[in-house]
Amino acid sequence: MANIRASIITIGDELLIGQTIDTNSAWIAKQLNTLGIDVTKRIAVGDNEKDITEALNRELTDADLIFLTGGLGPTADDITKPLLCRYFGGKLVINEQVLTHVKDIFTKRNRPFLERNMKQAEVPDNCTVLFNPMGTAPGMLFEKNGKKVISMPGVPFEMMAIMETAVLPMLKENYQSDAIEHTTIITAGEGESFVAEKIQDIESAMPPHIKLAYLPNLGMVKLRLTGKAKDAGSLKAEVDLWMQQIKERLANIVVADGDIAFEQIIGNLLQQKDKTLSLAESCTGGYISHLITQVSGASNYYKGGVVSYLIEVKENLLGVSAEDIANNGAVSETVAIQMAEGVRKQLQSDYALSITGILDKQPVPGENEEPGTIWMAVAGTDKTVARKFKVYYDRVRNKESASIMGMLFLWKFINDKL
Amino acid sequence: MANIRASIITIGDELLIGQTIDTNSAWIAKQLNTLGIDVTKRIAVGDNEKDITEALNRELTDADLIFLTGGLGPTADDITKPLLCRYFGGKLVINEQVLTHVKDIFTKRNRPFLERNMKQAEVPDNCTVLFNPMGTAPGMLFEKNGKKVISMPGVPFEMMAIMETAVLPMLKENYQSDAIEHTTIITAGEGESFVAEKIQDIESAMPPHIKLAYLPNLGMVKLRLTGKAKDAGSLKAEVDLWMQQIKERLANIVVADGDIAFEQIIGNLLQQKDKTLSLAESCTGGYISHLITQVSGASNYYKGGVVSYLIEVKENLLGVSAEDIANNGAVSETVAIQMAEGVRKQLQSDYALSITGILDKQPVPGENEEPGTIWMAVAGTDKTVARKFKVYYDRVRNKESASIMGMLFLWKFINDKL
Numbered sequence: 001m002a003n004i005r006a007s008i009i010t011i012g013d014e015l016l017i018g019q020t021i022d023t024n025s026a027w028i029a030k031q032l033n034t035l036g037i038d039v040t041k042r043i044a045v046g047d048n049e050k051d052i053t054e055a056l057n058r059e060l061t062d063a064d065l066i067f068l069t070g071g072l073g074p075t076a077d078d079i080t081k082p083l084l085c086r087y088f089g090g091k092l093v094i095n096e097q098v099l100t101h102v103k104d105i106f107t108k109r110n111r112p113f114l115e116r117n118m119k120q121a122e123v124p125d126n127c128t129v130l131f132n133p134m135g136t137a138p139g140m141l142f143e144k145n146g147k148k149v150i151s152m153p154g155v156p157f158e159m160m161a162i163m164e165t166a167v168l169p170m171l172k173e174n175y176q177s178d179a180i181e182h183t184t185i186i187t188a189g190e191g192e193s194f195v196a197e198k199i200q201d202i203e204s205a206m207p208p209h210i211k212l213a214y215l216p217n218l219g220m221v222k223l224r225l226t227g228k229a230k231d232a233g234s235l236k237a238e239v240d241l242w243m244q245q246i247k248e249r250l251a252n253i254v255v256a257d258g259d260i261a262f263e264q265i266i267g268n269l270l271q272q273k274d275k276t277l278s279l280a281e282s283c284t285g286g287y288i289s290h291l292i293t294q295v296s297g298a299s300n301y302y303k304g305g306v307v308s309y310l311i312e313v314k315e316n317l318l319g320v321s322a323e324d325i326a327n328n329g330a331v332s333e334t335v336a337i338q339m340a341e342g343v344r345k346q347l348q349s350d351y352a353l354s355i356t357g358i359l360d361k362q363p364v365p366g367e368n369e370e371p372g373t374i375w376m377a378v379a380g381t382d383k384t385v386a387r388k389f390k391v392y393y394d395r396v397r398n399k400e401s402a403s404i405m406g407m408l409f410l411w412k413f414i415n416d417k418l
Numbered sequence: 419m420a421n422i423r424a425s426i427i428t429i430g431d432e433l434l435i436g437q438t439i440d441t442n443s444a445w446i447a448k449q450l451n452t453l454g455i456d457v458t459k460r461i462a463v464g465d466n467e468k469d470i471t472e473a474l475n476r477e478l479t480d481a482d483l484i485f486l487t488g489g490l491g492p493t494a495d496d497i498t499k500p501l502l503c504r505y506f507g508g509k510l511v512i513n514e515q516v517l518t519h520v521k522d523i524f525t526k527r528n529r530p531f532l533e534r535n536m537k538q539a540e541v542p543d544n545c546t547v548l549f550n551p552m553g554t555a556p557g558m559l560f561e562k563n564g565k566k567v568i569s570m571p572g573v574p575f576e577m578m579a580i581m582e583t584a585v586l587p588m589l590k591e592n593y594q595s596d597a598i599e600h601t602t603i604i605t606a607g608e609g610e611s612f613v614a615e616k617i618q619d620i621e622s623a624m625p626p627h628i629k630l631a632y633l634p635n636l637g638m639v640k641l642r643l644t645g646k647a648k649d650a651g652s653l654k655a656e657v658d659l660w661m662q663q664i665k666e667r668l669a670n671i672v673v674a675d676g677d678i679a680f681e682q683i684i685g686n687l688l689q690q691k692d693k694t695l696s697l698a699e700s701c702t703g704g705y706i707s708h709l710i711t712q713v714s715g716a717s718n719y720y721k722g723g724v725v726s727y728l729i730e731v732k733e734n735l736l737g738v739s740a741e742d743i744a745n746n747g748a749v750s751e752t753v754a755i756q757m758a759e760g761v762r763k764q765l766q767s768d769y770a771l772s773i774t775g776i777l778d779k780q781p782v783p784g785e786n787e788e789p790g791t792i793w794m795a796v797a798g799t800d801k802t803v804a805r806k807f808k809v810y811y812d813r814v815r816n817k818e819s820a821s822i823m824g825m826l827f828l829w830k831f832i833n834d835k836l
Contacts, residue, residue, distance in 0.1 A: 016457040018448025030436025039434045042462035074611040193492040285711025286704030293703025304727035313722040
């Protein structure tokens, strides 16, 4: 069967004035991709009839499956439902199952059921209702000339719930697309062009149905191979074989096999070595701790941490010498070392990472180091290693950047690559 | 002058398989919006000539300004530059300024300058080069029939740097668009439909050039008013007047004036009251601390926190009674209270928030509470208040959700609204 082409249309003025970052599209695309369904385009339009209708017209020409999110709420700016109803020539009728569900939600939350909530239970009589277990606005499936249009609310949890319970099972049953295989590795410490140069001959030798992509970001470059074929057959083995060649060539800089977050890389490493970790964060303010605990099962290796934002916390909770802070500044090698060793001792972990630095662009009174300077240390059983790093952007980006550097530093320490 | 219409085209297979969330579009849209330039559409296409060309053809018909990001790197999957060069009928030539800059970057980072990096300095001879201070790929500006096409790298920091230093100043000088005014308030504790019902008469009375939008998420509803007019004149005053009416009507549930993050709301409140905060986080793993420290100047009121991920950390660093943990579980009222009071004492802050809960869907051995249960406490000078909350989703979404709830709980405590 030929490739299925899907388009995603997200609806909402908030997407066009930059008030909301569109996370729905990426999530939907990822799910479709695992079914071998190609998303060929993503479009965001505002809450207005003309733009939504034009996008629908165009995508019904280009694509087989069209996903819409947004504009299904109970308020006046939500115009998607009546628009779709008219577009496909239906009329709105109360759906009893949805009505019961909506009333239930209001009862459970102890909120009055309003006349306008009745409207949430109205659905076009020419669509299949996609039940929304997480909210009041049902999803809708319209079909026309063998094409499917699926409309869902824009609230991410509700959209995800409808996709998981209704849409994905239906797609799995109805579509069999070309086989598609992705495989990704992550490298750290070298730039995109250096990596490309190293594997140039491998890349040139690859067949046209296998494509290599470079995804650079913050000291890391992801390499993704994508293979496509009429049927799965040996496709996975073929893609894996090419990736194997790349991995061998880049052995020194590969930090992960698979498209996984750095916190998962750290988690896997600690689990595998049966070691524990604690953190002492100043400038990153708990962000590394947050990332580490995003991983399910983190309690197997992560003991906890101290966010020593103010100097007194470094002294009182981590036992950093007040004199050393006074003499060297809080952003210094000795303070980083004492923070790491202090938290390691307090929390009795095998490893501890500390980080102290100046993320803002202004100099900090009492600090000798320039803005953008970060001191980190990792303490282990036998030794503690400290290093100085630089970050170049604004506060928020520097925090992200420093956190990735910190995890990479820890990774190298544990792997004896420092 | 008539409204300027802008389109954003983001390029990259990673956007269509869900590997990358598109944050660039929202950022660009926000910047343009402040200049009164309407983004009417956002499109994401893959790394292929046909789809990029079609998107360009279409947007050159629809829009006045077209922003492209992505596909400018030094590797084979980066096809935007030669494509644009051909599209606008130019040829690639070495740009000396860019070449010097690229060589500089490689020297500074102590990396070999490769033949393929030379290509980074090639630019179409029919474009204006937009200097990239943060990376090797320059931005490009093409003009055709009075329309402008601006191409930038997809790496967010590089795109932002080019926008800030080259593009936005140029737009400010060249365009004068219709006046546009946004104003946003944030409400918490009531659903979208309840809020809409409360202000129905105000909404109905608003003139057509002022539009009200509801943006619900996680226990909060943002209300945004957008006014448009040929010239600024009294537009701001008019929009503010309508918002004033809404604010008065919703006085009980308005938590912020302006579209600001909850961590900023907390920050403003603490600054204004000249009080300090500390945190004891278990299940949220440092996420609230991360959010609080995203705000510039957080060191004026945030002392720090303890991420007591394992039970022993609750006991050792926060002084929670081991017996109480054994008897009641770590997710319990008494532990939440002892965590808040413990961290408040240890870090000598005016307020302390604690949070302990079960984010995953599986029951935890030794805990009496069900999965999805969160206990929080706020300790102040005179009293400590604890509350039980429920979250309903998966681990990552529950962490986000619990953190927002935590900040709202703290906000209510400080404002005596509990």
